[in-house]
Amino acid sequence: MNKEMACHGCDLLVDVGGLKSGESASCPRCGHFLTKYRADSYSRVLAYTMAGLILLVMANSYSFLSFSSSGLESVITLRQTPGAVWEYGMPEVAIMVAAFIIVIPTVVLVLLLALCLPLERGIYRPWLAPIAKAIFMSQNWAMVEVFIIGVIVSLVKIAAMATVVLGISFWAYAGFSICFTLAVATLDRYQCWERIEELGAAQA
Amino acid sequence: MTAETAASRNLAACHICCKLASAELHHCPRCGSAMHLRKSDSIQRTLALLFTACLLYIPANLYPIMITEQLGKAEGSTILGGVVLLIHHGSIPIALVIFLFSVMVPIGKLMSMFYLVWTVERHSKLSPRQRTVMYQVTEFVGKWSMVDVFVVAILVALVHLGGLLEIKPGIAALSFAGVVIVTMIAAESFDARLIWDNMEEENSDDTTS
Numbered sequence A: 001m002n003k004e005m006a007c008h009g010c011d012l013l014v015d016v017g018g019l020k021s022g023e024s025a026s027c028p029r030c031g032h033f034l035t036k037y038r039a040d041s042y043s044r045v046l047a048y049t050m051a052g053l054i055l056l057v058m059a060n061s062y063s064f065l066s067f068s069s070s071g072l073e074s075v076i077t078l079r080q081t082p083g084a085v086w087e088y089g090m091p092e093v094a095i096m097v098a099a100f101i102i103v104i105p106t107v108v109l110v111l112l113l114a115l116c117l118p119l120e121r122g123i124y125r126p127w128l129a130p131i132a133k134a135i136f137m138s139q140n141w142a143m144v145e146v147f148i149i150g151v152i153v154s155l156v157k158i159a160a161m162a163t164v165v166l167g168i169s170f171w172a173y174a175g176f177s178i179c180f181t182l183a184v185a186t187l188d189r190y191q192c193w194e195r196i197e198e199l200g201a202a203q204a
Numbered sequence B: 001m002t003a004e005t006a007a008s009r010n011l012a013a014c015h016i017c018c019k020l021a022s023a024e025l026h027h028c029p030r031c032g033s034a035m036h037l038r039k040s041d042s043i044q045r046t047l048a049l050l051f052t053a054c055l056l057y058i059p060a061n062l063y064p065i066m067i068t069e070q071l072g073k074a075e076g077s078t079i080l081g082g083v084v085l086l087i088h089h090g091s092i093p094i095a096l097v098i099f100l101f102s103v104m105v106p107i108g109k110l111m112s113m114f115y116l117v118w119t120v121e122r123h124s125k126l127s128p129r130q131r132t133v134m135y136q137v138t139e140f141v142g143k144w145s146m147v148d149v150f151v152v153a154i155l156v157a158l159v160h161l162g163g164l165l166e167i168k169p170g171i172a173a174l175s176f177a178g179v180v181i182v183t184m185i186a187a188e189s190f191d192a193r194l195i196w197d198n199m200e201e202e203n204s205d206d207t208t209s
Helices: A041-061 A080-087 A091-121 A128-141 A144-159 A168-186 A189-203 B042-062 B079-089 B092-120 B128-158 B171-189 B193-197
Strands: A004-006 A013-015 A024-026 A033-036 A065-069 A072-076 A163-166 B011-013 B020-022 B066-070 B073-077 B165-169
Touching: A004 B011, A004 B020, A033 A189, A041 A091, A041 A168, A065 A144, A065 B128, A072 A080, A072 B128, A080 A091, A080 B128, A091 A128, A091 A144, A091 A168, A091 A189, A091 B128, A091 B171, A128 A189, A144 A163, A144 A168, A144 B092, A144 B128, B042 B079, B042 B092, B042 B171, B066 B128, B073 B079, B079 B092, B092 B128, B092 B171, B092 B193, B128 B165, B128 B171, B128 B193
Parallel strands: none
Antiparallel strands: A004 A013, A024 A033, A065 A072, A065 A163, B011 B020, B066 B073, B066 B165
16 A cells, blocks of 8 residues: 655655565655554553553652762652752752653653553544654653763762762663663654554544 | 655645645644644744854853852862863763763754754755754754753752762753753754755756655
């Protein structure tokens, strides 16, 4: 079946109809990635999403980092990271940090669950389109992997001053960032919307 | 056979759901997002955001990003000062990471975005394909500059030892976060398809399949 798609990079019309499971298409003119078809993509996204959500709960329940020097100790949780910036009079930075590392990733994962559960079973729901829209609009603003690099850089910066211990929450967050990245990368924009449209048409 | 674009058939592609629909529609029939043949006022918007980012980048470098208070003595460190300090401590790899994400990436992003905007309506030494790759790289590295802001947030929360040792955020953290966000929006508002729209039909090696 002929299925045309306009390349996001150069607007070339490309037929992406006959992809088999596991095959992906890129634009022949500008090389931009177009789409990847996987027969089991929604089960995969669901697996990553559920693992990610469990790890996220863990990341919020234990201590994130602890820091001790000359007999004094300070322990922080994940939420205290933006919280402390707020207390020092920079609410704008605190809101940004909280949004990029906790709020947006959490919302995207919960929405992925709500989107992929019906898609995986092939059931149409009227909220599929608004949910997918919210996911694709906000996913670029999640910075979980950047935050992990930030933690590592911070550790090296203060390693000379004091003893720093990584808590369970840090490892859970590291696992969460991997699951989150995989979940978002596995959900293919084009295929997902085609599926929603198909299911909607079958319903009507 | 020449390349057939969606625009040449008067079709607009939705940037949220990839749906192809008549360019006369203002909203995508599938997901309801605003739809245009090309992103509206792409060049002006991108340029305005790029100039904003340039302005924000000045205080981001002049003011301290982080203030260390040790036994009541406050000492501020700027982004570059932090890099120099790390080199003195011998943490060369981390100094390189900070230099890459906080200095090279923002400046490189601004320069490549200015170049892309400049060459949209002019002749460029780089082929459209090379410029598309340049745009994709710029778009991809965008959020990685936030590393320095996250480092400040973590250190401020963590280093809290009574009056002995404290770290406070400096005003540059705010302007630097502003630079990162504004350049990310600038990259998003630039329409990469413009690179190809104004291309002269000089390239004879057509790769349409």
